[in-house]
Amino acid sequence: MALPSGNAIVAQSGGPSAVINQSLVGVIESLRGRDEVKKVLGARHGVKGMTTGQITDLSGVPAETLEAVARTPSSALGSTRDKPDRGYCEKILTALKQNDVRYFFYIGGNDSSDTCRIVSEMARSTGYDLRAFHVPKTIDNDLMENDHTPGFASAARYVAMSFMGDNLDNRALPGIKLNVVMGRHAGFLTASSAMARVAGGREDDGPHLIYVPESPLSLDRFVADVDGVYRKLGRCHIAISEGVNDEKGESIGAGLIKGEADAHGNAQLSGSGALGDQLVELLKKRLTPAGGKAPRARADTLGYAQRYWPDPSPVDSKEAREVGRFAVQTALKGDLTEASICIRRVSKPGEAYRSEIAAVRLDMVAAKTRHLPKEFLANGNNVTPAFIEWCRPLVGDLPKVGWL
């Protein structure tokens, strides 16, 4: 099938990550010098900028600037939380036609994949030859078809470094320390706190308890778990997902927090310390011995730093760049008019880490959510060695710990 000739456009969507600009630069650099591609355009703030004319010509940006952008966290073109419905997608298609765009690359999560899918379908039904490709990005690691998503490994690295330092802090001043980790539906990021144990290397290293949305949690069980560790070690170090659910499948966090819905209909869980503070109050109340003193207990809510910390995982930086390049290569091969790009792990457990990039149908990724597989979960309050082996190559080297 002959390739159409026209402009290309690239945009970024959803929560930024530490390496989303690697994917952006991977797309831009691979589009250059191709006969079919006239101009390389960028839409500011994702589909919002497309429909409001915030479009910039990136064709002449120097390679040196692109390299600096690639190493910069957050979304250099700006992002959006807009999740287009069909009417919105019609406006996007109109804007693409007006700008003579034949190649559309959208970097984001499963909502962005869905936007690609709808716009591509509309283009086809109106006889407009558009090539629409979804480039994966999410720190939550919740995209189907991916072993892991660009952005996850760097966020996991931040979480691992946090828990590593926090475990040492909790050893120095023993007590109960609880850290709330991002993740509405998928517990991958919270689970990565376990990598702190690898860095520490002592048997009683924290986190001692890890709670993820995939394992329902009763507050009674939670208090009993903490009590058990605290009695044994004189301290307890806890990781808990913001999206952890009770036995009825309802979010413990959402129940505690005065709801606010963002445009996607998701309860606002990030940017609030309420879940951690409430759980600490609960622990103090329930674990104070009769006539005794409440245990020292504190919560931190790991914030947006999880998605922008400027010390990305090396594997993540490399793969994020590659998925951007692969999207363009696939588009310009011409046999696929639309696809979602994904990362697959080729190496088996025990082998040196190797991954490959592949293209899958948009509807295999669009508007779906991947969860922590059962073989990574243990006892409702921990992860398995299989998870640690899976996560280890992703987070990169962690600082070595010295002991006295």
Added chain:
Amino acid sequence: MALPSGNAIVAQSGGPSAVINQSLVGVIESLRGRDEVKKVLGARHGVKGMTTGQITDLSGVPAETLEAVARTPSSALGSTRDKPDRGYCEKILTALKQNDVRYFFYIGGNDSSDTCRIVSEMARSTGYDLRAFHVPKTIDNDLMENDHTPGFASAARYVAMSFMGDNLDNRALPGIKLNVVMGRHAGFLTASSAMARVAGGREDDGPHLIYVPESPLSLDRFVADVDGVYRKLGRCHIAISEGVNDEKGESIGAGLIKGEADAHGNAQLSGSGALGDQLVELLKKRLTPAGGKAPRARADTLGYAQRYWPDPSPVDSKEAREVGRFAVQTALKGDLTEASICIRRVSKPGEAYRSEIAAVRLDMVAAKTRHLPKEFLANGNNVTPAFIEWCRPLVGDLPKVGWL
């Protein structure tokens, strides 16, 4: 004056820092091979371990292990929040005598300096030849006589990196973003958020507003400040100290948070997201136009990571080691029987950064608090260029930002 012969003991106190183990190792390595010093002892959990017999012999720890410990954040010997009164200090002195300790090195903040002072005075009055030296440590940078304290620069580096990434995140998804920074009484750490602007290099880089305990804040003024920036830029990026005060000198945070006092009588401000969450609620309420939508507003409370992040400032690592060494050298010179060690800046503004280490009287540091000087404060909501020049050499290199 002849030097006494006996054991030396070292201990760590208060909130850990990323480089407090550099000071610990600086003390240990400088004590070795000295004729006057028989054994190098370490007390676990500060003065608490001294009085409960948790004392370990560090004389034989290999140099390689010491180097690994020096690079490890948090307090390798453990820490304590105990602030000894005279009765407690008597127990400490008894323990020192029982362990034949003639050299006592206590790494900590102004409370630790006070403990050294009381124990030293008691030793003198009982005719026991004890040499007591305070080695400075605090991320708050609130010790008198110091240009800056070991631990501060690494915490400032973490804060600067946070605000740098967070400013990019806030550009990508514009709104109001507020980050609460540690600091009960001194605003140095919150002020260091301004270094994010140096890293970014654009005129509209955040943080746009910086609130510290040294400048009283009215909530009306706060709302008006945020409104002004938000109208102009379509976003507003804010740094605020946990210990910020209202016009009556009362802590805004403490008023919002159900109080809990630690052993020092300080209200518990860290480890709670309440201040940030409450301020965001206030902004949403006051800045929602009649019949309109509340602005997107979020708070993060920077947590314990400020004191343990395992990427210390290079200047901080070096100086923390040096103050430990200097304490031992001063003790073994013999002309002083007690002192607090401090860091002074020798270079003038505009010159390449140089510092020197000095010894001052314990009572010049003990139980006192240093504040941000007036020449570092601007308009009640910002810092001056003089602060930025002062802070710049301390935080070390920050990642470069690329722009499209």
